[in-house]
Amino acid sequence: MKAMINNIDNIIKHINESNDFIVTSHISPDGDNVGSTLAMYYCLKKLNKNVYYVLDDNTPLNLKFLVKGVEILRSNELKINDYSLISLDCGDKSRICVSDEIINNSNKLICIDHHASNNYYGDLNYIDSEASSTCELVYNLLVRFYQVSNLNLIDEKVATALYTGLVTDTGNFSYSSTHPSSFEMAKELLILGAKRDTIIQNVFQSNPFNFYKLLGDALNTLDIVESKIASIMLTKEMLKKYSISFNDVDAITSYTRDIQGVEVGILLKEKKENEVKVSLRSKNYVDVSEIAKTFNGGGHVRAAGCTIYDSIENAKKLVLQEVLKTI
Ligand code: 5GP
Ligand code: MN
Structure with a gap:
Protein backbone atom coordinates (compact mmCIF):
# COMPACT_ATOMS: atom_id res chain seq x y z
CA MET A 1 0.00 0.00 0.00
CA LYS A 2 1.39 3.36 -1.05
CA ALA A 3 1.53 6.22 1.41
CA MET A 4 -1.32 8.70 0.99
CA ILE A 5 0.92 11.74 0.64
CA ASN A 6 0.92 14.72 -1.63
CA ASN A 7 4.09 15.41 -3.56
CA ILE A 8 3.50 18.76 -5.21
CA ASP A 9 7.20 19.76 -5.13
CA ASN A 10 8.29 16.33 -6.34
CA ILE A 11 5.84 16.61 -9.23
CA ILE A 12 7.39 19.97 -10.18
CA LYS A 13 10.86 18.48 -9.85
CA HIS A 14 9.91 15.52 -12.03
CA ILE A 15 8.42 17.83 -14.67
CA ASN A 16 11.61 19.89 -14.68
CA GLU A 17 13.83 16.82 -14.99
CA SER A 18 11.85 14.87 -17.64
CA ASN A 19 11.12 15.46 -21.30
CA ASP A 20 8.34 13.19 -22.51
CA PHE A 21 4.78 13.26 -21.22
CA ILE A 22 1.32 11.96 -21.93
CA VAL A 23 -1.59 13.83 -20.37
CA THR A 24 -4.99 12.23 -19.98
CA SER A 25 -8.15 12.07 -17.89
CA HIS A 26 -11.28 9.98 -17.25
CA ILE A 27 -13.83 8.49 -19.62
CA SER A 28 -16.95 10.63 -20.38
CA PRO A 29 -15.10 13.97 -20.51
CA ASP A 30 -16.51 17.00 -18.70
CA GLY A 31 -15.28 20.57 -18.26
CA ASP A 32 -12.84 19.83 -15.45
CA ASN A 33 -11.48 16.83 -17.29
CA VAL A 34 -10.81 18.79 -20.50
CA GLY A 35 -9.78 22.02 -18.74
CA SER A 36 -7.21 20.47 -16.43
CA THR A 37 -5.74 18.17 -19.08
CA LEU A 38 -5.51 20.95 -21.64
CA ALA A 39 -3.95 23.40 -19.17
CA MET A 40 -1.30 20.83 -18.27
CA TYR A 41 -0.72 20.09 -21.97
CA TYR A 42 -0.18 23.79 -22.81
CA CYS A 43 2.13 24.32 -19.83
CA LEU A 44 4.32 21.34 -20.71
CA LYS A 45 4.51 22.60 -24.30
CA LYS A 46 5.56 26.02 -23.01
CA LEU A 47 8.35 24.29 -21.12
CA ASN A 48 9.47 22.73 -24.46
CA LYS A 49 8.52 19.23 -23.36
CA ASN A 50 7.45 16.54 -25.78
CA VAL A 51 3.80 16.11 -24.79
CA TYR A 52 0.85 14.11 -26.13
CA TYR A 53 -2.80 14.54 -25.20
CA VAL A 54 -4.40 11.09 -25.33
CA LEU A 55 -8.04 10.26 -24.61
CA ASP A 56 -10.10 7.37 -25.99
CA ASP A 57 -13.40 9.22 -25.85
CA ASN A 58 -15.16 12.08 -27.64
CA THR A 59 -15.06 15.68 -26.49
CA PRO A 60 -18.59 16.96 -25.72
CA LEU A 61 -19.89 19.52 -28.25
CA ASN A 62 -20.00 22.34 -25.68
CA LEU A 63 -16.26 21.91 -24.92
CA LYS A 64 -15.01 21.66 -28.49
CA PHE A 65 -14.19 25.39 -28.58
CA LEU A 66 -11.56 24.75 -25.92
CA VAL A 67 -9.64 22.04 -27.79
CA LYS A 68 -9.88 23.66 -31.24
CA GLY A 69 -6.58 23.08 -33.03
CA VAL A 70 -5.31 20.68 -30.35
CA GLU A 71 -4.43 17.18 -31.49
CA ILE A 72 -6.11 14.67 -29.17
CA LEU A 73 -4.79 11.20 -29.97
CA ARG A 74 -6.32 7.79 -29.41
CA SER A 75 -4.19 5.22 -27.59
CA ASN A 76 -3.53 3.24 -30.78
CA GLU A 77 -2.14 6.33 -32.54
CA LEU A 78 0.64 6.85 -30.05
CA LYS A 79 4.20 5.97 -30.92
CA ILE A 80 6.46 6.64 -27.93
CA ASN A 81 7.89 4.25 -25.38
CA ASP A 82 9.55 6.40 -22.82
CA TYR A 83 7.22 8.79 -21.01
CA SER A 84 5.57 9.89 -17.80
CA LEU A 85 1.79 9.66 -17.70
CA ILE A 86 -0.12 12.48 -16.02
CA SER A 87 -3.67 11.50 -15.07
CA LEU A 88 -5.91 14.48 -14.27
CA ASP A 89 -9.35 14.52 -12.60
CA CYS A 90 -9.54 10.74 -12.56
CA GLY A 91 -10.42 9.30 -9.16
CA ASP A 92 -9.97 5.70 -10.08
CA LYS A 93 -7.08 4.05 -11.95
CA SER A 94 -9.51 1.86 -13.91
CA ARG A 95 -11.22 4.96 -15.33
CA ILE A 96 -8.08 6.43 -16.92
CA CYS A 97 -9.13 6.79 -20.54
CA VAL A 98 -6.07 5.32 -22.30
CA SER A 99 -5.13 1.71 -23.00
CA ASP A 100 -3.80 -0.47 -20.17
CA GLU A 101 -0.59 -0.73 -22.16
CA ILE A 102 -0.01 3.03 -21.97
CA ILE A 103 -0.69 2.98 -18.23
CA ASN A 104 1.54 -0.02 -17.52
CA ASN A 105 4.45 1.13 -19.72
CA SER A 106 4.76 4.60 -18.23
CA ASN A 107 7.96 5.39 -16.33
CA LYS A 108 6.06 7.38 -13.79
CA LEU A 109 2.34 7.78 -13.15
CA ILE A 110 1.45 11.21 -11.81
CA CYS A 111 -2.04 11.70 -10.44
CA ILE A 112 -3.65 15.11 -9.90
CA ASP A 113 -7.22 14.84 -8.69
CA HIS A 114 -9.95 15.98 -6.28
CA HIS A 115 -12.09 12.85 -5.85
CA ALA A 116 -12.50 11.74 -2.23
CA SER A 117 -12.39 8.10 -3.35
CA ASN A 118 -8.93 8.50 -4.90
CA ASN A 119 -6.57 5.93 -3.35
CA TYR A 120 -3.34 7.71 -4.39
CA TYR A 121 -2.78 5.31 -7.28
CA GLY A 122 0.01 7.40 -8.81
CA ASP A 123 3.75 7.14 -8.16
CA LEU A 124 3.49 10.85 -7.42
CA ASN A 125 0.18 12.30 -6.25
CA TYR A 126 -1.45 15.64 -5.65
CA ILE A 127 -4.93 14.85 -4.34
CA ASP A 128 -7.23 17.19 -2.45
CA SER A 129 -10.86 16.18 -2.10
CA GLU A 130 -11.69 19.60 -0.65
CA ALA A 131 -10.71 21.34 -3.88
CA SER A 132 -13.49 22.63 -6.11
CA SER A 133 -11.97 21.07 -9.19
CA THR A 134 -8.84 19.48 -10.57
CA CYS A 135 -8.37 22.78 -12.40
CA GLU A 136 -7.95 24.42 -8.98
CA LEU A 137 -5.19 21.91 -8.18
CA VAL A 138 -3.45 22.54 -11.50
CA TYR A 139 -3.72 26.25 -10.75
CA ASN A 140 -2.12 25.71 -7.30
CA LEU A 141 0.63 23.68 -8.94
CA LEU A 142 1.30 26.48 -11.43
CA VAL A 143 1.37 29.07 -8.64
CA ARG A 144 3.88 26.88 -6.80
CA PHE A 145 5.83 26.49 -10.03
CA TYR A 146 6.01 30.28 -10.28
CA GLN A 147 7.21 30.52 -6.67
CA VAL A 148 10.07 28.08 -7.20
CA SER A 149 11.12 28.95 -10.75
CA ASN A 150 9.86 32.50 -11.26
CA LEU A 151 8.20 31.41 -14.49
CA ASN A 152 4.53 32.25 -15.08
CA LEU A 153 3.01 29.55 -17.26
CA ILE A 154 -0.56 30.87 -17.07
CA ASP A 155 -1.29 32.69 -20.31
CA GLU A 156 -4.69 33.41 -21.85
CA LYS A 157 -5.17 29.84 -23.14
CA VAL A 158 -4.20 28.18 -19.85
CA ALA A 159 -6.36 30.64 -17.89
CA THR A 160 -9.33 29.90 -20.18
CA ALA A 161 -8.90 26.13 -19.81
CA LEU A 162 -8.65 26.37 -16.01
CA TYR A 163 -11.58 28.78 -15.71
CA THR A 164 -13.73 26.31 -17.69
CA GLY A 165 -13.15 23.46 -15.22
CA LEU A 166 -13.70 25.78 -12.29
CA VAL A 167 -17.02 26.98 -13.67
CA THR A 168 -18.33 23.52 -14.66
CA ASP A 169 -17.31 21.65 -11.49
CA THR A 170 -18.71 24.35 -9.20
CA GLY A 171 -21.98 24.69 -11.13
CA ASN A 172 -21.03 28.27 -11.94
CA PHE A 173 -19.80 28.92 -8.37
CA SER A 174 -22.96 27.56 -6.75
CA TYR A 175 -22.03 24.16 -5.24
CA SER A 176 -20.75 23.69 -1.70
CA SER A 177 -17.34 22.77 -3.15
CA THR A 178 -16.94 26.46 -4.05
CA HIS A 179 -14.52 27.96 -1.52
CA PRO A 180 -13.08 31.46 -1.12
CA SER A 181 -9.96 30.11 -2.87
CA SER A 182 -12.10 29.32 -5.93
CA PHE A 183 -13.12 32.97 -6.22
CA GLU A 184 -9.54 34.09 -5.70
CA MET A 185 -8.45 31.75 -8.48
CA ALA A 186 -11.25 33.04 -10.73
CA LYS A 187 -10.14 36.61 -10.10
CA GLU A 188 -6.50 35.84 -10.97
CA LEU A 189 -7.50 33.88 -14.08
CA LEU A 190 -9.65 36.77 -15.31
CA ILE A 191 -6.72 39.13 -14.79
CA LEU A 192 -4.51 36.70 -16.73
CA GLY A 193 -6.92 36.73 -19.68
CA ALA A 194 -9.45 33.90 -19.18
CA LYS A 195 -12.16 34.36 -21.81
CA ARG A 196 -15.16 34.21 -19.51
CA ASP A 197 -17.83 35.22 -22.04
CA THR A 198 -16.59 32.67 -24.59
CA ILE A 199 -16.63 29.98 -21.90
CA ILE A 200 -20.12 30.77 -20.61
CA GLN A 201 -21.62 31.06 -24.09
CA ASN A 202 -20.06 27.82 -25.32
CA VAL A 203 -20.54 25.72 -22.22
CA PHE A 204 -24.01 26.84 -21.12
CA GLN A 205 -25.63 28.73 -24.00
CA SER A 206 -24.98 26.69 -27.13
CA ASN A 207 -27.30 23.69 -26.85
CA PRO A 208 -28.51 22.51 -30.28
P1 5GP B 1 -21.20 12.35 -13.89
O1 5GP B 1 -22.47 11.94 -13.28
O2 5GP B 1 -21.21 13.78 -14.29
O3 5GP B 1 -20.74 11.43 -14.99
O4 5GP B 1 -20.08 12.20 -12.78
C1 5GP B 1 -20.16 12.85 -11.53
C2 5GP B 1 -18.85 12.63 -10.79
O5 5GP B 1 -18.71 11.24 -10.50
C3 5GP B 1 -17.61 13.01 -11.58
O6 5GP B 1 -16.66 13.52 -10.68
C4 5GP B 1 -17.15 11.71 -12.18
O7 5GP B 1 -15.77 11.70 -12.40
C5 5GP B 1 -17.56 10.69 -11.12
N1 5GP B 1 -17.96 9.41 -11.73
C6 5GP B 1 -18.92 9.22 -12.66
N2 5GP B 1 -19.03 7.92 -12.99
C7 5GP B 1 -18.10 7.26 -12.25
C8 5GP B 1 -17.71 5.87 -12.15
O8 5GP B 1 -18.24 4.98 -12.81
N3 5GP B 1 -16.68 5.60 -11.28
C9 5GP B 1 -16.07 6.57 -10.54
N4 5GP B 1 -15.07 6.21 -9.71
N5 5GP B 1 -16.42 7.86 -10.61
C10 5GP B 1 -17.42 8.21 -11.44
MN1 MN C 1 -13.51 17.28 -11.48
Missing part, protein backbone atom coordinates in the same frame (compact mmCIF):
# COMPACT_ATOMS: atom_id res chain seq x y z
CA PHE A 209 -32.24 22.83 -30.96
CA ASN A 210 -32.56 19.03 -30.95
CA PHE A 211 -31.23 18.97 -27.40
CA TYR A 212 -34.44 20.70 -26.30
CA LYS A 213 -36.57 18.23 -28.29
CA LEU A 214 -34.75 15.42 -26.48
CA LEU A 215 -35.17 17.25 -23.18
CA GLY A 216 -38.93 17.33 -23.81
CA ASP A 217 -39.02 13.55 -24.22
CA ALA A 218 -36.66 13.11 -21.27
CA LEU A 219 -38.87 15.20 -18.98
CA ASN A 220 -41.79 12.95 -19.91
CA THR A 221 -39.94 10.13 -18.11
CA LEU A 222 -39.48 12.23 -14.97
CA ASP A 223 -40.51 10.23 -11.95
CA ILE A 224 -40.62 11.33 -8.31
CA VAL A 225 -40.46 8.89 -5.41
CA GLU A 226 -41.41 9.94 -1.88
CA SER A 227 -41.17 13.60 -3.01
CA LYS A 228 -37.41 13.39 -2.50
CA ILE A 229 -35.96 11.30 -5.31
CA ALA A 230 -36.30 12.30 -8.94
CA SER A 231 -35.18 10.31 -11.94
CA ILE A 232 -35.03 10.71 -15.70
CA MET A 233 -34.38 7.93 -18.19
CA LEU A 234 -32.66 8.39 -21.55
CA THR A 235 -32.75 5.37 -23.81
CA LYS A 236 -30.40 4.91 -26.73
CA GLU A 237 -33.43 5.18 -29.05
CA MET A 238 -34.22 8.65 -27.65
CA LEU A 239 -30.64 9.80 -28.29
CA LYS A 240 -30.73 8.33 -31.78
CA LYS A 241 -34.08 9.94 -32.61
CA TYR A 242 -32.62 13.41 -32.06
CA SER A 243 -29.03 12.62 -33.17
CA ILE A 244 -27.66 13.66 -29.78
CA SER A 245 -24.51 11.90 -28.57
CA PHE A 246 -24.18 10.07 -25.29
CA ASN A 247 -21.60 12.61 -24.07
CA ASP A 248 -23.81 15.64 -24.83
CA VAL A 249 -26.64 15.20 -22.34
CA ASP A 250 -24.95 16.00 -19.01
CA ALA A 251 -26.99 19.20 -18.67
CA ILE A 252 -30.15 17.09 -18.23
CA THR A 253 -28.90 15.70 -14.89
CA SER A 254 -29.52 18.92 -12.97
CA TYR A 255 -33.24 18.93 -13.90
CA THR A 256 -33.68 16.00 -11.52
CA ARG A 257 -31.92 17.60 -8.54
CA ASP A 258 -33.33 21.09 -9.03
CA ILE A 259 -36.95 20.21 -8.22
CA GLN A 260 -38.39 21.67 -5.02
CA GLY A 261 -38.04 19.23 -2.12
CA VAL A 262 -35.95 16.75 -4.06
CA GLU A 263 -32.76 15.60 -2.34
CA VAL A 264 -31.40 13.07 -4.83
CA GLY A 265 -31.53 13.37 -8.61
CA ILE A 266 -30.79 10.44 -10.89
CA LEU A 267 -30.13 10.40 -14.63
CA LEU A 268 -30.08 6.97 -16.24
CA LYS A 269 -28.45 6.92 -19.69
CA GLU A 270 -28.54 3.79 -21.78
CA LYS A 271 -25.17 3.42 -23.52
CA LYS A 272 -25.92 0.09 -25.15
CA GLU A 273 -28.11 -2.88 -24.38
CA ASN A 274 -27.66 -3.81 -20.72
CA GLU A 275 -25.18 -1.00 -20.05
CA VAL A 276 -26.54 2.02 -18.20
CA LYS A 277 -24.53 5.04 -17.05
CA VAL A 278 -26.02 6.48 -13.88
CA SER A 279 -25.44 10.06 -12.73
CA LEU A 280 -26.34 10.89 -9.15
CA ARG A 281 -26.72 14.35 -7.64
CA SER A 282 -27.75 15.49 -4.16
CA LYS A 283 -28.70 18.83 -2.70
CA ASN A 284 -28.13 18.80 1.05
CA TYR A 285 -27.31 15.71 3.00
CA VAL A 286 -27.12 12.47 0.99
CA ASP A 287 -23.60 11.28 0.14
CA VAL A 288 -24.19 10.03 -3.40
CA SER A 289 -20.60 8.80 -3.76
CA GLU A 290 -21.49 6.09 -1.20
CA ILE A 291 -24.48 5.05 -3.33
CA ALA A 292 -22.30 4.98 -6.46
CA LYS A 293 -19.73 2.85 -4.63
CA THR A 294 -22.29 0.09 -4.09
CA PHE A 295 -22.27 -0.26 -7.90
CA ASN A 296 -18.47 -0.01 -8.20
CA GLY A 297 -18.67 3.67 -9.13
CA GLY A 298 -17.53 6.74 -7.25
CA GLY A 299 -17.27 10.50 -7.36
CA HIS A 300 -18.04 13.30 -4.93
CA VAL A 301 -20.48 13.72 -2.05
CA ARG A 302 -22.91 15.77 -4.15
CA ALA A 303 -22.12 14.37 -7.63
CA ALA A 304 -21.23 10.80 -8.41
CA GLY A 305 -21.72 8.12 -11.02
CA CYS A 306 -21.56 4.44 -11.85
CA THR A 307 -22.36 1.98 -14.61
CA ILE A 308 -24.94 -0.78 -14.16
CA TYR A 309 -24.87 -3.72 -16.55
CA ASP A 310 -28.59 -4.42 -16.78
CA SER A 311 -31.67 -3.08 -18.55
CA ILE A 312 -32.47 0.59 -17.91
CA GLU A 313 -35.67 -0.37 -16.03
CA ASN A 314 -33.78 -2.75 -13.74
CA ALA A 315 -30.97 -0.22 -13.27
CA LYS A 316 -33.56 2.30 -12.09
CA LYS A 317 -35.03 -0.17 -9.61
CA LEU A 318 -31.60 -1.10 -8.26
CA VAL A 319 -30.51 2.51 -7.80
CA LEU A 320 -33.82 3.54 -6.23
CA GLN A 321 -33.48 0.73 -3.69
CA GLU A 322 -30.10 2.09 -2.59
CA VAL A 323 -31.17 5.74 -2.62
CA LEU A 324 -34.26 4.99 -0.54
CA LYS A 325 -32.00 3.70 2.27
CA THR A 326 -30.41 7.16 2.53
CA ILE A 327 -33.54 9.33 2.52
